[in-house]
Amino acid sequence: VLTQSPATLSLSPGDRATLSCRASQSISTLLAWYQQKPGQSPRLLIYDASHRATGIPARFSGSGSGTDFTLTISSLEPEDFAVYYCQQRSDFITFGQGTRLEIK
């Protein structure tokens, strides 16, 4: 089970965003992060906990291993306000419940 927190994060453009994903058991670094905007398909941001996918801006970074993981957006751009999901592939494949990043 993956638990994301907070459920909703209210920040302003230019702020630093820190999103958390906690696994119920160790998943090594087998974790990915996705961004989903309203009416769009999700987009892969980070894989294997800390590797940015092709074309993803450097302001997105991932860290963690074992059970605790973090997605950090260093300085929020207007287009970053969306829902973010973590996903593990250690034990089958599961997603977290998502964190909604909204404009304050």
Place this chain on the structure above:
Amino acid sequence: QITLKESGPTLVKPTQTLTLTCRFSGFSLTNSGVGVGWIRQPPGKALEWLALIYWDDGKRYRPSLKTRLTITKDTSKNQVVLTLTNVDPVDTATYYCVSCVTETCFDFWGQGTLVTVSS
């Protein structure tokens, strides 16, 4: 350029079988390591992985739905088919076709197709 596109019915009656087709381009499902899968998202809810098929015909299914799901591939047509038997209104969701081609799963996503289960 890698693209995936889902097709299938928009409305299905309870107890019927749902069949969805994913047609893809820009890669081959005969290449080592490549996979294509399905993920769904009920309205307003989180993502839920369903199934995955690999280049070597290896298959993985969501444990809770394993008895109802079947995934197959036709490499000559560049397509993957998912069937879900005995559908229920709780199966109402947008169904996405996804790939495992470049860096990892799920690197590319289709636009999704909304399927409603209702009598």
